[in-house]
Each structure stands twice: as structure tokens, then as C-alpha cells.
Amino acid sequence: MEKLKHNGYKIILIGGSAGSFQVTGNILSKLPLNFSIPIVLVLHRLKHVRHGFVEALLQKSKLPVIEPLDKETIKQGKVYLAPANYHLYIEINGRFALSTEEAVNHSRPAIDLTFATGSYCYQHKTIGIILSGANKDGATGLKKVKDRGGLTIVQNPSEAQIPVMPLAAIEKSQNVDHILSSEEITEMLLLLHKKASGKK
């Protein structure tokens, strides 16, 4: 229990860039169809390529993977992928909001913005996970999750294909809750699922 802090998590935010796609696919492939917590993926992607990403993740995932529409309500049992060339916000009313405001950290979608708005809504019921990547997007966002009492997880930099993003996140938050291999991240998510479904 200490490892998870509590059983009431409402949202899992995952951010990554270069080298994160395969890891994400591997994690998703292990999660069951009735997975109890909604997952939001913010993976840096080519802004001019609108199609293909969801399809590629669907090859791996048992859970449905969708790009949310503006004002769509967040639901359990789904994996949401931030669409190309938009920022993805989470609003107080439990819905997504999209934005074409300027790029942050040279990125749109920016991990920082989804993590900041998600943790603002869900506070300590937020889980933030940072995976492999070549820039520092996500570090500020993960710190927000940390400051609001959420659970913070970073892919082990020694395992990450490109360690810049994990290292930046670890440095910014100082004491992230867990530094894990992708396999351990999967195990933790499965444990969360077990706890969350067992509670009901």
C-alpha cells in the first residue's frame, strides 16, 4: 500500500517522446480490457501526420485507444491519445479541452500542459508517468503532480532509449516516488487496477 499511497486514483497520465512509443505499446499490451482507470497518453508526434498513431497502438492494446474530441467526457476503460497539433487539457468537469495555443517546449501537444491541468482537476488522485524522450517537456508537469500529492513515476534513465526526459523529470521533482523499468511500470499499473477494482 505504501508503494501506491492510496487506492483512489482517478487518472493515469503518461508522457513521452523519442523512444517512448515501443514502451507505451508494451505497457498497453499487458493491461486488461476492463482496466479501471482512464489513461491519457501525451506522446510527441509529427504534427503534420494525423493518422496512423492510434492504429499502431491498437495493434498492441486490448483497451480501446482513441484521440479525444474537444469537450469529450473522460471515461474508464479507455486510453486517450493527445491528437497531433493540439494541446490536450483536462477540465474541472471531467472533460477534455483542446487548444491551438502556441507550442510549449517546442511541443504541441505539450506534456507539461496535460499534466498541469490533469493534476489540477484530480489533485492527489493523479498518477504521472514520464518515459523516454529527447527533451525536457514533462518535467514541470510531473512536478505539479508531485506538489499536488499525486503519484509520480519515471522510467529508469538507464533503461530509456533516450534518457533526457526521464533525467529532467527526476531532477525537477527531486524526489519522484518511483524510478522503474517499463516492466515494473506495467506491474505497478496492474497492481493499481487490482486494488481499484477490489475496492468496489
Place this chain on the structure above:
Amino acid sequence: MRHIQNELPEIGILDLRRLNEVVLKNYDTDLGIYAHTSLKRKISRFIADNSLKDVDNLIFTLKNDSSIFFRLMQSISVSCTEFFRDPSFWRILRDEIFPILNHAYQELCFWIPGCSTGEEVLSLAITLHEAGLYEKSKILTSDTNEELLTKSKDALYCSTKIDISEYNYKRFRADDINNLSDYVIYENGNYKFRKFLYENLQYGIFKGNDLEKKSSFLHGYPRIHMILCRNYFIYFTSTHQENLLHVFTNKLIPGGYLAIGNKENISFCENAGMYLIASESERIYRKK
């Protein structure tokens, strides 16, 4: 150069409410129509960029200096887009929608409700020009206040912005013959689009609240054939989106087109039943 920050001052719901009261009272403008998160972010950014201390400082300044109001509205209204965003959208417009409209009507009237910095307006003007339809077309462009429109009227673009958009344009054209820069002239260190592209533009105020009553410029144009409001609804609450769609539906002729952003949605709106899908992938609807 604008500093890109990702750590901005936090604004609470109560701050926002107090700010909205002052803006409504002093400037007859309702900030409550804007989607919450991006509004908060834009206001935080504005506070930081203008070296204001906090929301109270902004409220105090707004009470005493109207010029800051226009700058605030500008920063709320501006979205960061490109010319020919989503090239596939412009191809469908050119290849599928324009031929139908051209065949059916002697004159065409388009409306871009939130013209912001004008990228969408000029992309439309160029596409119409290349289809040989610009002569018979009018493009209504509107924004929430005069200051913003003036900015759109003398739209100047820095070279980096043209570079990004050139790539979109090439994908739209799918040839190596034409360049977006053919439409651009270099003047005093700035890039400006050629004058003829502005000739059939019509500017007007389209305010957020009391939409129809206050948008007198629309009265002169009873027959609108297409409304382009891509990535416009995302900046408003769902309640206000309902109101906007109501106005749009009233203004469009039967058989007229409505284009929204490819991740926007009108299915929850009361008026959704008034539309058929003309292009699923590009989110173009046709009024019944």
C-alpha cells in the same frame, strides 16, 4: 521576442470570477463564454507578459486604463495557427466543395467568424483565387473588436511563419510549381500578402455575447454559403458553442457548408440534426 514559459502564476476560479465581473461591468464583454482552462492560461500569460503582479493588479489596471483591455482581448482571441493547416482540408474544399458551390450560385459568400491573425482568411482567398472563384466571392471576416480586426487587416507575417506554412501549401498543391511565397511581398523587413487577396474581404465585429443583435454587419449578408470556424469552438464553453451554432445555422443557406476543426464536435448540440456530413475526415457539414 516573446518568452515561452511553462510556469505561469496560478489563477483560481474566484480570481476569474472577480475579473469577469469587472470586464463585464466596464467593457460589456463576457469572459464566461470562454473555455475555462485555456482562458486561465491566457490570462496568466498576459499577467506575466505585462509585468503585472497578479489578478488584482490586472483588475486595478483594467478599471483605469482601457488600452489594456484591448490587449487582453487580443491575447485571448489569438490562436496559434498556420496557413493551410491540414492540407487535406483545403484539397477537399477545392476539389469537392467549390465545384458544387460554383455550379449552384452566381455569387458566393463565406464567413470566418474568428479571423484572429488572418491565416485562415488568406488561405481561403488563395484557394478561391486558384480555383478561379475569387472574383465572384466575398469573405466576411470578423473578430470581437475593432483593434483585433485592424491587426488582421494589415496582416504582416514573419518569415519563420511563412516557412512552416510553405510546407503545408506544397502538400495542398502536390506540385513543385507554385509557392506560397509567390503571394508574398517583402516590405521593410516584413512579409505581407499581395493586395488583391484583400480586395473581397469584408470586416465586421462579431461579439461573443448577444451575438445576433450586436453583429449588425451580418445583416447586410443574408445568404452565407459557407462558414469556416475550424478550431473556434474549442475556445468556448459548450453552452456558448450551442449559441454560436444557433447563429451559424440561421445564417447559412440550406445546402450551405460548415467546417469545424478535425477534433471538434457538434453532435451534442441542439442544432446538430440540421446538418449532414459532407466530409467525415475533415469535419465538413452541410445544412439540410
